[in-house]
């Protein structure tokens with residue numbers, strides 16, 4: 001535990017507070033906020049990034065789960081009446097409610113313990129999002145940006161790239177935070193596609209195909225996807241069934257999903273175990 005401004009950093013909320021002004025300034029410069037933007041910060045914590053965002057754009061929303069931080073933020077930013085502080089769980093938050101004046105620019109030094117489910121939650125709402133800038137564990141940024149054949153390629157990267165352009169920006173060492181995390185961090189920018197480059201006919205089917213494939217990422221497609229599609233059907237789609245899940249492109253996964261949507265629409269089942 002580390003104490004800052006009277007607040008004990010809580011591990012269960014993934015609290016590692018930024019304290020390096022150079023890093024904060026670099027993040028804010030990368031975001032390039034404009035006064036008219038509707039900005040949303042997830043997990044403002046003690047307000048280190050919030051303060052610099054407010055300097056550009058006083059119409060900021062922040063979403064913070066730790067109820068003890070809410071009065072700290074209210075006191076610190078009492079002279080910013082347009083700042084809207086939402087005491088809420090970002091994992092359940094309906095961001096579309098904030099998009100009344102236009103698409104959202106979402107930012108955050110995210111709690112690393114929930115960053116993957118949070119990104120999936122935000123991808124589902126990417127229709128109301130202009131862009132997102134996040135501080136994440138470096139390995140998560142590598143997974144988001146990974147291409148076909150890469151060791152880090154998997155469900156997170158495929159679904160992120162289905163919805164967004166992924167741009168890793170720069171790395172940040174543990175010393176920029178208090179308490180210091182045990183991992184390296186990196187900043188990533190996600191820009192939702194205006195038009196999906198490979199739209200699936202049924203998103204749930206695509207999610208199921210990708211999830212099933214990467215639950216057996218070391219196996220051949222014939223085995224990994226055997227519960228959904230036969231080797232012959234894969235070959236008909238022009239996909240070599242001896243390849244492994246990491247060798248397929250997003251377009252290949254969409255082709256498999258669309259084939260199943262047409263031929264076995266009953267195949268989708270929710271709540272399979274995730275290993276990503």
Ligand SMILES: C[S@@+](CC[C@H](N)C(=O)[O-])C[C@H]1O[C@@H](n2cnc3c(N)ncnc32)[C@H](O)[C@@H]1O
Pocket residue numbers: 013014015016017018019042043044045046047048049063064065066069088089090091108109110111112114
């Ligand atoms: C890594 S800290 C970043 C704090 C601050 N933005 C900074 O850079 O110093 C993550 C923040 O997210 C908050 N948080 C954790 N889980 C959350 C959730 N489910 N919804 C919203 N905020 C959450 C934590 O309480 C904490 O303030």
